[in-house]
Amino acid sequence: MALDKNGIAKRIAQELRDRWYVNLGIGIPTLVANHIPKGISVEFQSENGILGMGPFPIEGTEDADLINAGKQTITSLPGAVFFDSSTSFSMIRGQHVQLTVLGAMEVSENGDIANWKIPGKMVKGMGGAMDLVASADNIIVAMMHTNKKGESKLLSNCSLPLTGVNCVKKVVTNLAVMDILDSGGFRLIERAPGVSVEEIKNATAGKLIVEGHVPEMSIS
Amino acid sequence: MALDKNGIAKRIAQELRDRWYVNLGIGIPTLVANHIPKGISVEFQSENGILGMGPFPIEGTEDADLINAGKQTITSLPGAVFFDSSTSFSMIRGQHVQLTVLGAMEVSENGDIANWKIPGKMVKGMGGAMDLVASADNIIVAMMHTNKKGESKLLSNCSLPLTGVNCVKKVVTNLAVMDILDSGGFRLIERAPGVSVEEIKNATAGKLIVEGHVPEMSIS
Amino acid sequence: MINKEVKNAVEACKDIKSGMTIMLGGFGLCGIPENCIQTLVNKEINNLTCISNNAGVDDFGLGLLLQKRQIKKMVSSYVGENDEFERQMLSGELEVDLIPQGSLAERCRAGGAGIPAFFTPAGYGTEVGQGKEVRKFNGKPHILETALTADYAIVKAWKGDKAGNLIYKGTARNFNPPMAMAGKITIAEVEELVEPGELNPNEIHTPGIFVQHIFQGEKYEKRIEQRTVIKN
Amino acid sequence: MINKEVKNAVEACKDIKSGMTIMLGGFGLCGIPENCIQTLVNKEINNLTCISNNAGVDDFGLGLLLQKRQIKKMVSSYVGENDEFERQMLSGELEVDLIPQGSLAERCRAGGAGIPAFFTPAGYGTEVGQGKEVRKFNGKPHILETALTADYAIVKAWKGDKAGNLIYKGTARNFNPPMAMAGKITIAEVEELVEPGELNPNEIHTPGIFVQHIFQGEKYEKRIEQRTVIKN
Numbered sequence: 001m002a003l004d005k006n007g008i009a010k011r012i013a014q015e016l017r018d019r020w021y022v023n024l025g026i027g028i029p030t031l032v033a034n035h036i037p038k039g040i041s042v043e044f045q046s047e048n049g050i051l052g053m054g055p056f057p058i059e060g061t062e063d064a065d066l067i068n069a070g071k072q073t074i075t076s077l078p079g080a081v082f083f084d085s086s087t088s089f090s091m092i093r094g095q096h097v098q099l100t101v102l103g104a105m106e107v108s109e110n111g112d113i114a115n116w117k118i119p120g121k122m123v124k125g126m127g128g129a130m131d132l133v134a135s136a137d138n139i140i141v142a143m144m145h146t147n148k149k150g151e152s153k154l155l156s157n158c159s160l161p162l163t164g165v166n167c168v169k170k171v172v173t174n175l176a177v178m179d180i181l182d183s184g185g186f187r188l189i190e191r192a193p194g195v196s197v198e199e200i201k202n203a204t205a206g207k208l209i210v211e212g213h214v215p216e217m218s219i220s
Numbered sequence: 221m222a223l224d225k226n227g228i229a230k231r232i233a234q235e236l237r238d239r240w241y242v243n244l245g246i247g248i249p250t251l252v253a254n255h256i257p258k259g260i261s262v263e264f265q266s267e268n269g270i271l272g273m274g275p276f277p278i279e280g281t282e283d284a285d286l287i288n289a290g291k292q293t294i295t296s297l298p299g300a301v302f303f304d305s306s307t308s309f310s311m312i313r314g315q316h317v318q319l320t321v322l323g324a325m326e327v328s329e330n331g332d333i334a335n336w337k338i339p340g341k342m343v344k345g346m347g348g349a350m351d352l353v354a355s356a357d358n359i360i361v362a363m364m365h366t367n368k369k370g371e372s373k374l375l376s377n378c379s380l381p382l383t384g385v386n387c388v389k390k391v392v393t394n395l396a397v398m399d400i401l402d403s404g405g406f407r408l409i410e411r412a413p414g415v416s417v418e419e420i421k422n423a424t425a426g427k428l429i430v431e432g433h434v435p436e437m438s439i440s
Numbered sequence: 441m442i443n444k445e446v447k448n449a450v451e452a453c454k455d456i457k458s459g460m461t462i463m464l465g466g467f468g469l470c471g472i473p474e475n476c477i478q479t480l481v482n483k484e485i486n487n488l489t490c491i492s493n494n495a496g497v498d499d500f501g502l503g504l505l506l507q508k509r510q511i512k513k514m515v516s517s518y519v520g521e522n523d524e525f526e527r528q529m530l531s532g533e534l535e536v537d538l539i540p541q542g543s544l545a546e547r548c549r550a551g552g553a554g555i556p557a558f559f560t561p562a563g564y565g566t567e568v569g570q571g572k573e574v575r576k577f578n579g580k581p582h583i584l585e586t587a588l589t590a591d592y593a594i595v596k597a598w599k600g601d602k603a604g605n606l607i608y609k610g611t612a613r614n615f616n617p618p619m620a621m622a623g624k625i626t627i628a629e630v631e632e633l634v635e636p637g638e639l640n641p642n643e644i645h646t647p648g649i650f651v652q653h654i655f656q657g658e659k660y661e662k663r664i665e666q667r668t669v670i671k672n
Numbered sequence: 673m674i675n676k677e678v679k680n681a682v683e684a685c686k687d688i689k690s691g692m693t694i695m696l697g698g699f700g701l702c703g704i705p706e707n708c709i710q711t712l713v714n715k716e717i718n719n720l721t722c723i724s725n726n727a728g729v730d731d732f733g734l735g736l737l738l739q740k741r742q743i744k745k746m747v748s749s750y751v752g753e754n755d756e757f758e759r760q761m762l763s764g765e766l767e768v769d770l771i772p773q774g775s776l777a778e779r780c781r782a783g784g785a786g787i788p789a790f791f792t793p794a795g796y797g798t799e800v801g802q803g804k805e806v807r808k809f810n811g812k813p814h815i816l817e818t819a820l821t822a823d824y825a826i827v828k829a830w831k832g833d834k835a836g837n838l839i840y841k842g843t844a845r846n847f848n849p850p851m852a853m854a855g856k857i858t859i860a861e862v863e864e865l866v867e868p869g870e871l872n873p874n875e876i877h878t879p880g881i882f883v884q885h886i887f888q889g890e891k892y893e894k895r896i897e898q899r900t901v902i903k904n
Contacts, residue, residue, distance in 0.1 A: 064662035078869025079835030089542030093786025131542030165565035284894035285842035298637025299603035309774030313554025345750035351774030385797030556809035577788035
């Protein structure tokens, strides 16, 4: 059975490592924070200027001066710190953030990503996404395998305007976990529970590399 | 009579204007702070990281964590602020400091300055001088007109390695006040009390421009 | 001490004119200079170029200037949440220059710091990089971005003193410090204006040297854009 | 919270090896990491490249490493006040790379901020600019300077918490914040180490993300280089 959004977030949470600073994009990536594996410490950076982000505030305690990059009211944890936007992107550009998780409209088999602009539609802007994808060493894309029309979002080449080139290292979708190889191609690592290699192949327009046995994800 | 170092500082202090931020170099420039004209407010920036520098501390209250760029213990005034070195030079490079006063070994008639290195002698480094002279719109050099051997320090071209090119706007020496013209040349503005134009001419190796009557400085 | 105090937003903004370029601090509606924005609306100047990470919402923040068609061009990283903006942009009334958020912040800081240009990886290989110089460092391609400055930078802080020193609160800091550096003239509006010496010189975020006018804002609505809470 | 605490300077510095490049905060003797410097002296490693605004005095600060010939190369803006330094430099035992102070600070910040290169006016037309790319912006020539990074950055703060957040005091801040950003590994030694949550998140100068190891220094001499006072 294909994963739901929470399932994708759960699977990505397994990629977290102890002592990592992590930037989570809006949408599915945000859900990753709910599934941090036991026994590890990670800290979340929000590019509008906070490290050590906590949960939403108890009703009545919300503070207009304390939001995340999605403009939601949040809280800060002990050890948190506030900083300005140029310092925030110094952390990102300077590769002090160990993992970036973000959504995408399209990903190509050489790691290009498109997630900010659809020609002919209102363009809202790239926000911090271009800085994040151009800077991070470790980028995981969290998205559905296909779009609403059922078309694959994993392509040979992106058709939409790019957000960044050659940057995505891993893609986790409702159907599969795939590494993007330096030499090009989506290498199938894991299947969603009950999803066959064939189904994944059919949903992948770009080059899918299947080697040997591909295990099912284990997400509890 | 030629000015002493204090006299040079006094004359330079007349160039201060209300609401200016000022960076004073080591040596004669430091003395300028003792002669701020009445009725104006100026604030001193020290490039090691303080705005709103005060006088030396009362004996016994000195703080190792509070020094100026000359590494002397100082105090801070109400409204002072501390900052790091990159912010400090952002102020300087970004032209937020309205006046820089510094000493020199040589100044040329096109505004070049040499004040950091003598070939064959131990080179201690340029410190912040190259940033200051390259950045400031308004640079006054405070120095003796001639060196210890009696040779002019105002030249057609500097003989020593340069600190900056085309940057000095005004020179105040023990003998005279001179503007450096964009088209080149030291234009004599004022004479030290009792010093003749002839004496100044003789002490100036670079092109000295004398037009009309040159008044004596008035320093009380 | 150089006294930067002015009476109010009207006095602070009195020389802002049509056609000028203005930087405005804030992220979404968080940390925006509410009093100065209202004053700009009242002044009825227009043809403004506004450099601001976002464009407010329809009835608050820069949305108020958009409603009255006072903005000719927006320079931002993200401009959702605003129907009037969308209408003007799609109709071609409004020019929009979209800049990656980190490049926007760094370009403002560079403008204030006397760094005319710098290399960044952000935007390489995208339309943001088109026409810009590309150079590899450590094998990775970067593009050359230039500094941004403005006729006026308008920032909002939590506390300030009459010397222009500023302290921000929480994530309301955001773009305010780099923009404060980059204004030819910088106006700071604060929730609380105190005497010099009342702020700890160690705790100041924006040194007063970057600020030309400061005043205590008359009132702050501090509207919340996404009120997300846990029910008690 | 990610706990960065280590026991002491010895543990913090245990992986520093001969031949490495190390940034050290401080201006003169103000704000230098005294405990780590002593530990490096005791470790007897050598061939170090030290990036530090100054080189200490003969018997304190980096002068201690110079005495034992542990430094191969100094990258600094000003190196007076040190006879042993002068001797080694004139004899050719010590390489010295002199950099304008503002460029040094900005190159460290750039190294930490992922900016590989930037243009600055400082040094144009001088020997500092020789061999560097020159470009005019607004009619004014600038030179291209590249980022500096280091195997280790060692900084000294006043207070810190176990998450690595740092607060400096007075002008002891100086080069510490930009260098803290630029170390592949950054060690912070502090006068007082507290639990996370004890520092106000609004008052922190260096966010903990830049710091890998933190400890409370055993003792601080905080020597004064020029004791200038007014007699009471």
